[in-house]
Amino acid sequence: MSFLDSPVPSALRRLSLETLTMALLSLVFVSLVGFDFWQSWHARNVQLHQSESTTLNLTRALAQHAEDSFEEVDVALMSLQHLLEQGNELDLKPEALHGLLQKYARSLEQVEGLFVFDEQGNWKATSLQDTPWKGQNSDRGYFRFHNRNTTEDPFISRAIHSRSTGNWIIPVSRRITDSQGQFAGVVLATVKMDYFLNFYRHIELGPSGAIVLAMPDGTILSRRPFKDEYLVGKHLAQSYVITTALAQAPSGIVTIKAVIDGVERLYGYQRIDKYPLLVMVAISKKELLSDWTGDTQRSAFIVASIIIVMSLFGLVLMRQIGHANTVKAELLEAHRALEQQALSDGLTGLANRRYFDTALQQELKRAERSGQPLSLIMLDIDFFKGYNDRYGHPAGDYCLKQVAQALKRSLPRSGDLAARYGGEEMAVILPASDRQGAWVVAKRIQDQIRNLRLEHHSSPFGMVTVSGGIHTYLPGEDGVLTTQALIEQADRALYEAKHNGRNRIVAREDSGHT
Numbered sequence: 001m002s003f004l005d006s007p008v009p010s011a012l013r014r015l016s017l018e019t020l021t022m023a024l025l026s027l028v029f030v031s032l033v034g035f036d037f038w039q040s041w042h043a044r045n046v047q048l049h050q051s052e053s054t055t056l057n058l059t060r061a062l063a064q065h066a067e068d069s070f071e072e073v074d075v076a077l078m079s080l081q082h083l084l085e086q087g088n089e090l091d092l093k094p095e096a097l098h099g100l101l102q103k104y105a106r107s108l109e110q111v112e113g114l115f116v117f118d119e120q121g122n123w124k125a126t127s128l129q130d131t132p133w134k135g136q137n138s139d140r141g142y143f144r145f146h147n148r149n150t151t152e153d154p155f156i157s158r159a160i161h162s163r164s165t166g167n168w169i170i171p172v173s174r175r176i177t178d179s180q181g182q183f184a185g186v187v188l189a190t191v192k193m194d195y196f197l198n199f200y201r202h203i204e205l206g207p208s209g210a211i212v213l214a215m216p217d218g219t220i221l222s223r224r225p226f227k228d229e230y231l232v233g234k235h236l237a238q239s240y241v242i243t244t245a246l247a248q249a250p251s252g253i254v255t256i257k258a259v260i261d262g263v264e265r266l267y268g269y270q271r272i273d274k275y276p277l278l279v280m281v282a283i284s285k286k287e288l289l290s291d292w293t294g295d296t297q298r299s300a301f302i303v304a305s306i307i308i309v310m311s312l313f314g315l316v317l318m319r320q321i322g323h324a325n326t327v328k329a330e331l332l333e334a335h336r337a338l339e340q341q342a343l344s345d346g347l348t349g350l351a352n353r354r355y356f357d358t359a360l361q362q363e364l365k366r367a368e369r370s371g372q373p374l375s376l377i378m379l380d381i382d383f384f385k386g387y388n389d390r391y392g393h394p395a396g397d398y399c400l401k402q403v404a405q406a407l408k409r410s411l412p413r414s415g416d417l418a419a420r421y422g423g424e425e426m427a428v429i430l431p432a433s434d435r436q437g438a439w440v441v442a443k444r445i446q447d448q449i450r451n452l453r454l455e456h457h458s459s460p461f462g463m464v465t466v467s468g469g470i471h472t473y474l475p476g477e478d479g480v481l482t483t484q485a486l487i488e489q490a491d492r493a494l495y496e497a498k499h500n501g502r503n504r505i506v507a508r509e510d511s512g513h514t
Contacts, residue, residue: 028310193226
């Protein structure tokens with residue numbers, strides 16, 4: 001009897017095979033759990049990063065709206081201030097002054113009323129047709145400020161209840177000076193708080209989201225959601241944004257607990273240089289990650305189910321070693337299916353973000369080896385949120401599919417890669433393509449999407465359009481570039497295209513090397 005035919009070695013061989021099977025199953029379990037954990041954590045970071053970018057962009061847009069709104073009011077006040085300081089006939093004819101104030105007030109949607117007070121705080125004129133209050137306003141903070149200060153700048157006061165209408169208003173005022181340089185009164189505009197609240201009401205931030213218009217010292221001027229107690233006795237002076245963040249940068253994003261209600265939120269903030277104003281946009285971190293939490297729980301359930309099923313298969317494998325090849329084939333097939341799902345976007349059919357990141361890194365290394373340029377185009381569907389709000393999410397999904405198909409038809413070479421970067425944002429990698437070639441491709445994409453003639457009445461263009469940003473990496477000239485830096489440069493070009501009116505392509509000229 002040979003050694004291989006002896007019973008003991010045979011038993012050892014069976015034990016070794018069972019041990020190998022258990023080791024293999026354990027490795028699969030650990031890998032599956034590890035991959036699911038990594039994927040979930042990566043998705044969380046991506047969600048937070050995209051939310052930070054979106055929140056900061058929204059904050060800047062709202063800050064611009066606030067600045068424009070107060071600037072319109074200030075221009076009217078300067079004009080009235082100039083007329084009154086000239087001492088012309090308007091100062092002597094209340095009817096004419098009343099008519100002029102009404103004319104100005106009608107042109108300013110955000111203004112509830114315009115007023116002129118003399119040096120004693122007495123009413124001289126108002127744009128309002130009829131008001132119950134005709135007394136003195138010398139006790140108001142804006143009147144006392146101008147009486148004591150000779151500044152030529154406008155003064156924005158804390159929000160107050162109007163004595164004329166009883167509504168919440170934000171006073172904006174200017175000092176009137178006589179020919180001898182003495183205090184001669186105040187010209188006042190009362191900005192309707194409802195003007196900002198109505199504007200903010202259409203912005204979707206979730207149940208715990210908030211938008212705050214305040215002064216840099218933390219005095220709240222307006223807040224959505226709005227309650228009287230937010231403006232009476234509430235102050236943001238102890239907020240991290242006021243105490244620390246503003247001192248570091250006039251604009252940014254932080255995650256903190258709110259002073260008012262203690263909810264942890266992602267805060268985008270933007271200080272307005274022209275006026276003493278601060279805009280903050282806050283989104284609840286818990287609500288922000290609610291979709292990710294649900295996806296993670298579902299993914300964990302699926303992984304746990306797979307592990308249970310595979311454990312049962314393992315028991316069968318240990319009893320029926322002869323079926324190992326069949327089980328292996330099934331596992332390989334399942335792995336290929338999961339791999340295919342992991343590389344493509346289920347809605348658009350484009351490459352997904354994970355595949356895009358891998359491909360971009362490979363193409364960047366290839367460009368550095370070959371010395372050929374590498375171009376990246378970042379695309380964003382214009383006013384897509386308005387499209388979803390107007391036509392519904394099913395129509396939004398259809399729009400994304402059509403845009404994705406048009407994008408794929410526009411790519412001239414098999415080596416070019418189109419990917420869904422996130423939401424309505426898409427990306428195109430163009431190996432061995434210089435800036436001029438990338439520009440031609442981007443314009444072709446833009447034309448293809450316009451030719452879809454997808455109706456979009458929430459867009460000023462009347463149809464679905466895209467904005468694009470291009471950045472081209474030139475090895476040797478731009479130094480060594482990272483994928484993140486390349487994406488950021490293209491994103492900056494995209495932001496410039498959107499900032500300049502959308503429905504356009506911008507190719508950045510600076511290198512942006514790291």
